[in-house]
Amino acid sequence: MVQNKNGKAKMKVLGIESSCDETAVAIVTDTKEILANLIFSQVDEHALYGGVVPEVAARSHMKHITALTKQAMLDANITDFSELDAVAVTAGPGLIGGVMVGAMMAKAIAAVHGLPIYAINHLEGHALMARMSNDVAFPYLLLLASGGHSQIIIVHDIGQYTCLGTTKDDAMGECFDKTAKLIGLGYPGGVMVEKMAAKCSDIDTAIKEFILPKPMLGRDNCDFSFSGLKTAVRRQVEIKQIENMSDEEKSMLCASFQHSVNLVVKDRLKNAIIQFRKIFPNMDSPSLVVSGGVAANKTLRQGLKEVATEHDFQFTAPPIELCTDNGVMIAWAGMERLLAKKPADKLDFAVVPRWPLESVV
Numbered sequence: 001m002v003q004n005k006n007g008k009a010k011m012k013v014l015g016i017e018s019s020c021d022e023t024a025v026a027i028v029t030d031t032k033e034i035l036a037n038l039i040f041s042q043v044d045e046h047a048l049y050g051g052v053v054p055e056v057a058a059r060s061h062m063k064h065i066t067a068l069t070k071q072a073m074l075d076a077n078i079t080d081f082s083e084l085d086a087v088a089v090t091a092g093p094g095l096i097g098g099v100m101v102g103a104m105m106a107k108a109i110a111a112v113h114g115l116p117i118y119a120i121n122h123l124e125g126h127a128l129m130a131r132m133s134n135d136v137a138f139p140y141l142l143l144l145a146s147g148g149h150s151q152i153i154i155v156h157d158i159g160q161y162t163c164l165g166t167t168k169d170d171a172m173g174e175c176f177d178k179t180a181k182l183i184g185l186g187y188p189g190g191v192m193v194e195k196m197a198a199k200c201s202d203i204d205t206a207i208k209e210f211i212l213p214k215p216m217l218g219r220d221n222c223d224f225s226f227s228g229l230k231t232a233v234r235r236q237v238e239i240k241q242i243e244n245m246s247d248e249e250k251s252m253l254c255a256s257f258q259h260s261v262n263l264v265v266k267d268r269l270k271n272a273i274i275q276f277r278k279i280f281p282n283m284d285s286p287s288l289v290v291s292g293g294v295a296a297n298k299t300l301r302q303g304l305k306e307v308a309t310e311h312d313f314q315f316t317a318p319p320i321e322l323c324t325d326n327g328v329m330i331a332w333a334g335m336e337r338l339l340a341k342k343p344a345d346k347l348d349f350a351v352v353p354r355w356p357l358e359s360v361v
């Protein structure tokens with residue numbers, strides 16, 4: 001049995017994530033230890049199609065989830081599920097076939113072993129991750145940037161979220177993915193664009209050679225819009241003709257694209273910081289947290305760090321492997337709910353493809 005410093009048994013929550021193209025199972029303790037963290041990435045299965053195919057994803061989750069769960073228990077040195085304190089699982093938003101696979105696994109474990117179950121909003125998993133990895137205290141300002149969402153949120157407490165801004169069209173990650181596809185970098189796109197951009201040695205020339213828009217820059221709100229940027233990348237690729245573009249030109253285009261995203265994000269966050277300060281005028285160095293898959297991007301992290309420092313905020317980002325989808329964030333969101341004595345969910349909870357974070361309670 002896992003024990004804490006006082007010889008007391010630690011609380012343990014098993015978390016399951018299967019809302020997109022990663023099957024992930026993890027076990028965490030109330031003392032913020034990760035006892036198991038397994039992720040099976042389906043990247044190779046979807047690469048053939050240039051993007052995530054929902055049915056392929058669901059089938060793959062079904063194939064891998066049992067072995068991953070068994071291995072997580074072995075890694076955590078837990079012999080029986082009844083030693084767990086709760087099970088947490090992503091119940092949405094996401095690709096519903098995959099979400100159903102994870103939910104049924106979690107429901108089966110909870111039902112057989114009489115454990116409390118928490119139906120976790122995937123976005124809440126991302127939102128609370130930094131509280132485990134970096135001990136961030138409520139309230140804080142969060143940029144949630146993933147494949148499906150781009151939101152600026154005030155995280156007041158567990159289940160208390162105010163959305164200050166969101167995207168009018170594409171999500172930030174989606175824009176990275178589409179840009180990668182247009183430039184012929186393949187899937188998954190975000191990492192590819194970042195790697196390609198890193199090869200550009202002269203950003204000043206890149207932004208002159210590949211002039212791209214900065215949607216929403218200077219607007220008096222915290223919203224995003226990325227479809228115009230994506231269209232502008234397409235136009236550049238058409239003008240240059242992709243088959244004639246050298247690697248150097250591709251790297252310049254990627255660098256210019258990342259530069260545009262970065263400027264926009266910094267500008268949007270400045271407005272959000274002003275709003276946050278109005279609501280919490282007396283807070284000393286509040287936290288600006290970034291989470292979600294795009295938070296793995298180093299240029300973006302640097303940009304956010306600059307904005308935070310400029311406005312006397314503390315910049316915090318979970319380790320990169322905990323920014324992209326993982327089981328730890330779901331297990332931790334369950335642990336937060338357990339520790340806060342939030343009621344567990346009923347075994348017949350439904351799974352949902354759409355679930356705004358603001359409606360979570």
Ligand code: KG4
Pocket residue numbers: 020145146147148149172173174176177188189190191194292293294295296297298323324325
């Ligand atoms: O949070 P996540 O793993 O899954 C969703 O909930 O959507 O985010 C995936 C998104 C993808 O669009 C992916 O291209 C993007 O995060 N991403 C990145 C990077 N790593 C992942 N975008 C930019 N730079 C990266 N290094």
Ligand code: ZN
Pocket residue numbers: 122126146147292293324325
């Ligand atoms: Zn995610």
